[in-house]
Amino acid sequence: MLDTNNYMSWRDGHFPVIDSGEKTVHELRQEQLPTSKVAKAFTHIQAPRLFSAARPAGDPKRFALSVSSDYPEAVEIVTRLYDQFGFDTVDNSPLSESWRTAPGQPAWVRHAW
Template structure:
């Protein structure tokens, strides 16, 4: 695997692209406005990056990063994402995404909804607990006491394995909080979210254990 499709070219998507290029990946980047609007970004990323449509990025990637809000789910290239591991970077923010009653009621998590929108893909929560500019520069060697840790969640063990290995190469630890229905434990407002800037693996495990479910009515 050496090519990653990235759908979303904002702060999150562009910083993930830089991080992946730094460890040897090629990236194919798409946004909602068309490849011609990405010239400046692609130039800054260098020869390991190229611009494409969302469908082209999905088809080209050995795995794919989605760095756009859930509200744009209808714009996802479902067919081209079929069978692929899809890293979902989204955190549910009602002020941005609008209200999703199934999430607010606790019936579904945001990643379960993404999985339902992409029924033939293998969705995994990833890159949700780090500020975008830090993705490229906050990594530490394996075993470092203050190495940051991030939650990952999926219904597919192979997706967890891929993302855990990817984060390790980037200098981060992970905590498997699978399956997707358990991902509410790291959602905004939970202890794991409040400490996202500085928690190591042991601290993240403890914070996940402190999660309390609350329902918006």
């Protein structure tokens, strides 16, 4: 399951387990969907940029998008999808590390182009 959500307490309400840093929103989603293989993907790019920023493989201006999952096979699926869209992949697994590309983090700010 591709989780494209970014937790915003002002919009989503407060979840103490997330606010305290005990879990990421994506770890919580994995718990809510135990039979799914959750992958955080497409969370730091706006839909229009999927087309304007896409580049062919090998292009020195090609951007990389991040993916986080507790399942390597989910990361592989997202990696193939990103490549089809024209992006490289940075594997930011497991889901407990997905906070690194959350709003306000350096990886998020880098993609605010």
